[in-house]
Amino acid sequence: MPQVIVMVGDPLPGGIEDVAAEVAGAFGLSPVSGRMLSPDRAMELTLDEDGDAGEIADTLRQALPEIDVAVLSTEGRRKKVLLADMDATMVVGETIDELAAALGKEAQVSAITERAMRGEIDFEAALDERVAMLAGLDASEIDRVAEGLTYSPGAEMLVQTMAAHGARCVLVSGGFDRVTGVVRARLGFHSDRANHLEVNDARLTGTARKPVVDAGTKLATLRETAMAAGVTLADCLAIGDGANDQPMIAAAGLGIAYRAKPALRAATEVQINHTDLRAALWFQGYADDEIVGGMT
Ligand SMILES: [Mg+2]
Known part of the structure; x- marks a missing residue:
């Protein structure tokens, strides 16, 4: 089951998907699709493979200090x-x-x-x-x-x-x-x-x-x-x-x-x-x- 990165901001800064892709890349992962859940507020990126959700989320939080981030399995979401x-x-x-x-x-x-x-x-x-x-x-x-x-x-x-x-x-x-x-x-x-x-x-x-x-x-x-x-x-x-x-x-x-x-x-x-x-x-x-x- 793939994982998604969900990012929520008030609002989300422009180019945030590039930051997320860079962080995912550092873990050997890459986003294969993206979806806006709420305009300017929430988006998700689906990753090609599973990674260490906790480590990825922590790294994203450091890169995006004003953003709420979760890395979750799409199964039973x-x-x-x-x-x-x-x-x-x-x-x-x-x-x-x-x-x-x-x-x-x-x-x-x-x-x-x-x-x-x-x-x-x-x-x-x-x-x-x-x-x-x-x-x-x-x-x-x-x-x-x-x-x-x-x-x-x-x-x-x-x-x-x-x-x-x-x-x-x-x-x-x-x-x-x-x-x-x-x-x-x-x-x-x-x-x-x-x-x-x-x-x-x-x-x-x-x-x-x-x-x-x-x-x-x-x-x-x-x-x-x-x-x-x-x-x-x-x-x-x-x-x-x-x-x-x-x-x-x-x-x-x-x-x-x-x-x-x-x-x-x-x-x-x-x-x-x-x-x-x-x-x-x-x-x-x-x-x-x-x-x-x-x-x-
Ligand atoms: Mg209480």
Whole structure:
């Protein structure tokens, strides 16, 4: 099966195919055909033979620092399952930090969130510590935060295009179900899985229901979703930004680090660092005339 080089830019600079051909040539490969997936935004070049995808992509990234590059097999390129993280992936920012802001505790909470997402501290302990700081918060604040979220550019198009082409789309989050339910409905995910904050007399108790949704839960959700859909992990796309996304991203046939924390970025071959979530569609070979959904 041949490989393709997909390049995504905002916009793509002129002559980029010559740079790609030069890099491919250094690996003894040459492009045999090219296709624009989106005018001035995304193009793919099909190579004559297979090379070391990771090495070629790294070299291209060095040659084209503002461009998102993926080197992928054309076999099974369109994925049949999407597992997506929510905070800092489908939506901008971390919802737990916004909840803490309502209590004037954003600085303390966000410092812990940052370390947890970098993988520097244990996820569950970090979650428990931050949820405890939310004790007493009016539970309706969660709905206010959920309604005020900023969606990542391309999020709706990614979910709706994959769903329209028959993929099962699941939102899986170490955040909270009262938020993921809103995001699921807004973006068109089939289901969602997240942590549940305990409420008493309309106020948060400061505890999350056990067992918590962590990295292992995300991986298990990927496996369960693939099995229920009757496909293998090779047919799955997993995307996220944090350390707790790493196991599901490593297990999926197409694992994408989206504007990710350093540890995840270092461990993940396919990355979106400069452009938006539509890149995950272009990587799969979707052209603009196949993409559905609004501008979100
Ligand atoms: Mg995240």
